[in-house]
Amino acid sequence: MWGPSPILGIWAAVSVACSLDRYRHDVSDSGAGLREILGVRGFRLLLGARLSGQLGDGLLQASLATFVLFSPEREPTATKVAVAFAILLLPYSLIGPFVGVFLDRWRRRTVLVWANLLRGLLVVGLAAVVASGRDDAVLAIAVLIVLGVNRFILAALSAGLPHVVVGRFLVTGNAIAPTAGTVASVIGGLGGIAIRKAVGGGDSGSVVVLACAIATYVVASAVASRLRPDQLGPDDHTATGRDTMRGVVSGMVAGMRHLAARRPAARAIGLVMVHRVIFGIAVALSVLQVRGALHPDDPEAAIYALTLATAAAGLGAFLGAFATPRASRRFGAVRWSAVVLVVGVTIGAVGAASATLPGLLVVGLFVGFAGQAVKVCSDTIVQEDVDDDRRGRIFALYDVAVNVAIVTGLTAAAFAAPSDGRTPFVASWIIVLGAIGALWALRAEHRDPARNYATDPSAIPGQR
Template identity: 40%
Template sequence: MAVLRDAGTLLRLRGFRRLLAVRLLSQSADGVYQIALAAYVVFSPERQTSAAAIASAMAVLLLPYSLVGPFAGVLLDRWRRRQVLLHGNLLRAALAAATAALIVAEVPDWLFYLSALSVTAVNRFILACLSAALPHVVADERQLVTANALSPTAGTIAATAGGGLVFALRLTGWESDAGVVLLGAAVYLGAALTALRLGRDQLGPRGLIRIRFGAAVAGTARGLLDGLAHLSRRRPAARALAAMALMRFCYGALTVMVLMLCRYAWTGDGTEGPVDETNAAAGLSLLGLAVALSGAGYFTAAAITPWAAGRLGPSGWITACALAAAVLEPALGLTFAPVPVLTATFFLGLTTQGAKIATDTVIQSTVDDAFRGRVFSLYDMLFNVAFVGAAGLAAVILPPDGRSALLVGLVALLYGATGLTLHRFRAAT
């Protein structure tokens, strides 16, 4: 009841509602776009898919952002964040439309991935901006905890709903991947127009530094070092960030495993290579169920995290999430059967999102606003590197059908080590 009461208080804040609307539209478009790409790249019957191919695609789409992420952080601390939300979503609408055109034209894969990479790079920029802006539309730290439970989780659920729309369209017989990508472009445009309802200076940063783009980029190295130095003086934020990166690594490895199980082990003959259209559709349906269950886990995390973080503290809740995942992941995952593994997607969605909400809160409450954009961009950069690194590990370990007790065991050990290390730090302080 207290969570619902706090959420009701937040939703009465006009600035919070408008920022939330931008997030919901933006991330629902992400869901449409990303699942449309997954359907095109992984589940097209004519395409041969392996763990290595999935890892390569993730590297192409995500790793370059690891280079531009720090630049984005410096600019987020120098540009009006409302304008970033407006122009960033306009740019994504145009780039998504270009991706649709490339799908129709059947261009070489590298050109298709270049277009998709551009959308993904702007996407991470937008998410960092949304997180850095959130403290400007709430009144105090208690509201900030609830806002971090409600806003990012609602965005994740919106992304899940957007992906669910793609699955629904595919089940009704809509086979045009380009048409679905165009739908995502239209929703990006809606997010940009919604950003206009926020004031130009409403989202900060405070004490806006007016500086030309070239000068801002030239000062990136110094700004990044300043951000890292600031983070080093905020030990709780640094520890939470490291723990979240490790949990993201675990989640990334398991994501590739579930993709391979859906594509081959649960629908095909257990070998790589083309499968018929019936098996490809069945695999896509199972992936849709996994996404839905993970989304339900995110929703549950949003409901219980304010209470749990209030009882245990944000760091204690991250510890509890890591240790719970260390136990549940091997207990359910080692069966490699659909029902237990899909059940695990719910619990891992809960623990991953619960830890993320707590991490966001720690960073927002301990990092100065002047550095917050840089720190959140570094946060996103770590997310991408961890996810791609996990996909690379999965590509080395996973057999063609996706069943690997070794991968499940390694992930469980990493979850456990993360939780125990955090517990040791908390006990020492």
């Protein structure tokens, strides 16, 4: 994902068709491909719940597009972009590690059913706030609560995926699901803009779009309810511990210790963080360049240029998701991640240093490709190397780490770069960070392979 807004949130541009057929088996390790994985009923239902929910997320974002706080790319300076992203991303980061504990105590299918209904109910309240014409802290708090529930649901989806996709199909599942979910979010965003315009715009138009979002969340809940109650784990849901504050804190600490013991999983998260810091730098430079160098007196032209750059990032992410399952099986998950990170961000840095529109497209294309490839491989390693009864809290921590990394990159570039974004020096940071991250990952993987920790080593592509 390129970010939380309709424009910077485009990580891919691919559509996935999955018809409900009569296949009802789990994936075996024989063969690999899109047709086989879509033949798994559990995967189709989990994907359906994701698509419905993220379609609603796109509608939600479209309904709030006129509020600058929820469209960071519309901010006039990189510093304000960084502040807007921090407001959107960091509040959940304070509670994410704690609420992640419950993904390992409650049945994740139950979480998906009720959390989707909860966010539908919360959007009812949000619609009331919008209808009242409020554009203040009340609106901001209401949206942040809804976004927090969204992050909780996405962590549950990631933690539950290995229960419906196993073996060498897992990397394919990780390529399909998030990419298709982002496409659904983009479709929702575009559809929401069209609906809002069709009904006359304004606050009343936003309320209509929010009503559509509520419907999609109800659908997501209904789709999730078709999964078996125990189908997404945790495997031992009876070992729940105590849902007291002390019990939740101790559960979070236990999860962090488990992650420290499963070093390949921690490294996989670390490599994604390296990319997200790079991504934050790239976003900051892009905003500065379009507003300070390319279109200093034309905000609409600047937004259009950012839209083109984000479309390039979407194309890059699609290509990354398409290429990674096969390439990682051939070269190994960590080796493939390291190579695409170095090559992708190096070419992207050259584009950033040029401070031209074609350069911005190069940044989006290659940084987007690298990001999706690294994320697919890292998700697979984390899912396999982490015990199922701790997977929920680890993915919650993972989400927090990614958010912090994005804000870190944005903040560093915003304060170091000149107002027009013309800075080969800051662009060179991207190359250095990518090289250091890739070298670290490769050397550590050689000493301590991820496959040694995996529940099913065949799920993690590696050199044989």
